[in-house]
Amino acid sequence: MRFRCLLLAVCSLLTLAIASAQNIIETDTLIEVTDSVASDSAIIAEMAGQIADAHQREIALNLEIEQLRQQLQSADSLRRESFRSRIDSLRAVTTPAWVVVGEDSLFRIYAKHGGMSAQERATRASQEINQVGKLFGLTPDSVYISANDFETDLIYGDYTLVTLTDIDGIWAGESREDLAQRVRLIIVEELRQLKQAHSLWVLVRSIGSLLLIILGLVVAVRLINVGYHRLLKWIDRLAETRLKPIYLQKLEILDIHRQLVILRWVAKAIRFVMALVVILLAIPLIFSVFPPTEKIAKSIIMYIWHPCRDILVSIIEYIPNLFTICIICVAIRLLVKVLRYVAEQLSQERLHINGFFADWAMPTFYIIRFLLYAFGIAMIYPYLPGSNSGVFQGISVFIGLIVSIGSSGAIGNVIAGLVITYMRPFKIGDRIELQNVSGDVIEKTPFVTRIRTVKNEIVTVPNSFIMTTQTVNLSQSAKDFGLIIHCDVNVSYTYHWRRIYHLLIEAALDTRGVVDDPRPFVLQTTLGNDYGIYQINAYIKDANLLPDVYSDLNVSIQNVFNREGIEILSPHYISTRDGSPSTLCNEQDPGLVQETLRPQSTVRVRETVST
Secondary structure, three states: OHHHHHHHHHHHHHHHHHHHHHHHHHHHHHHHHHHHHHHHHHHHHHHHHHHHHHHHHHHHHHHHHHHHHHHHHHHHHHHHHHHHHHHHHHHOOOOOEEEEEOOEEEEEEOOOEOOEOHHHHHHHHHHHHHHHHOOOOOOHHHOEEEEOOOEEEEEEOOEEEEEEEHHHHHHHOOOHHHHHHHHHHHHHHHHHHHHHHOOHHHHHHHHHHHHHHHHHHHHHHHHHHHHHHHHHHHHHHHHHHOOOOEEEOOEEEEOHHHHHHHHHHHHHHHHHHHHHHHHHHHHHHHHHOOHHHHHHHHHHHHHHHHHHHHHHHHHHHHHHHHHHHHHHHHHHHHHHHHHHHHHHHHHOOOOOEOOEOHHHHHHHHHHHHHHHHHHHHHHHHHHOOOOOOHHHHHHHHHHHHHHHHHOHHHHHHHHHHHHHHHHOOOOOOOEEEEOOEEEEEEEEOOOEEEEEEOOOOEEEEEHHHHHOOOEEEHHHHHHHOOEEEEEEEEEEOOOOHHHHHHHHHHHHHOOOOEOOOOOOEEEEEEEOOOEEEEEEEEEEOOHHHHHHHHHHHHHHHHHHHHHHOOOEOOOOOOOOOOOOOOOOOOOOOOOHHHHHHHHHHHHHHHHHHHO
8 A cells, every 4th residue: 555655656756847847848948949030030031932932833733733634534535435446346246255144145245354255254254143143041132343443343242243344344335334233233133033043932833843744744644555555445346347358459468467467556656656745745844843954954845846847847948849859750750651652552563663663662662761760860869858968979879889880790681682672683472592492482671581491491591691692583484484394214225215205295294384385395315324314394384383393293204104114214223024023003003093193182282372
């Protein structure tokens, strides 16, 4: 307690001492000032003059600063106007970068800033706005503007949504401050929509919509299955009551079982298509109920719609070309019918053209028809869908190359067939000999010729082979000059040759198919050691009966020689007349009549078949 009192007393004394010292100093100072006032009046006057000069210089300096500021403002205005003019000239050719949130395009950015391009700035702004729009407890009106001398920021909490500069304002045609206010209103409105889209009520409603869509999908699929089973039952009843086999003339094309299979397949196809349509419609609806997946739903819809739209548009645009193709096809078809009628008249010799043979008519028609079809394809080709495509043209060239490489032999046969047609070495029904093949021509095609031999064997010969091989037309020779048949007979020198001549000619005239004009003749071809060889030659007019005529001629020769008691020495034999029986036929043989008539009946049958 005493210590505190002592300390208080010391402090009081010190305060009094300091105050006394200050009074003494002030008194001394006042005395000194009073003494020096008189001596400093001149200095004060001089200083007043200097102050006046400084004030004048300050006024002049302020004027210079104001002039400089005005000059700077004028230069800045000119620079801004020049920059604005340059931007206006670039505006038409510069593509802006849009700030897009969801499906909404908010505003455009043209210029780069802070080392980022316009597109990068727009993308960053879109991401920031979208991220802020998903915040829980979002208050869109809390977006504020922060500006300095160089840029203006739009901020929400810790997020800088977008940064704007004077250049952005010039591109927008307004000041930076006005641009910032306008962009703020746009962002606030978009944040309100995002808040509404991400609210709890929207989520609950989306889940309910999803459940309803799934339920509708299940119900639709069940209805499709029920309808499918009912359709199958109806098809079964239809098969029992109304379905009948379908015939084309006498050919049964579709029986009831095949029709039933086809109808069941059609029912399955209908069920599959309907189910596919329902699923394709349900998938976009499922994705569209939630805002985050709404873009996926629209993409799926576009994936479905764009091909369908393109197909429909292509079909509609192709209708004029389709009409052109139909007109070309109809015109060529009518022309082919007219040419077919003319060719049929020429082939039936109802119509005659000098120098044009009847058997040329149908081959010529086939050639002209082929050329017409080729010409029609060439005319139709430019109107086909995708004909201008490089892929389509490449496939056409590839197919043509394969055909040209792989069909060289076939083309050779076709050319040979054309040459054979117009050379007319034979026609349908002619009897020809082709190397070791002899028979009747039954068919001529562009590639091959078919021959039926006397044994009813069908031989197919390529036309190129016929062109390089000697062909003998027996029918043409028989028709124009008479075909000569011949047969060699060995007869002993015991009999006079005149008698042999007479008997052989008689046998030839007794042969069915041999004509009397020109008359048969005999040639003695060889004089052997024990016998002479006589050759009977006779004319026939029907080469198709050649085997039968030869057989009948041999029978006639045997009958005539047996009647005259002359032995035919062929094949060779040795006979010692020591009582051995003669080689002559026994006239009392009971089977003689049957043996004699059998070849004749065969000839008649063959003649009937040939006729």
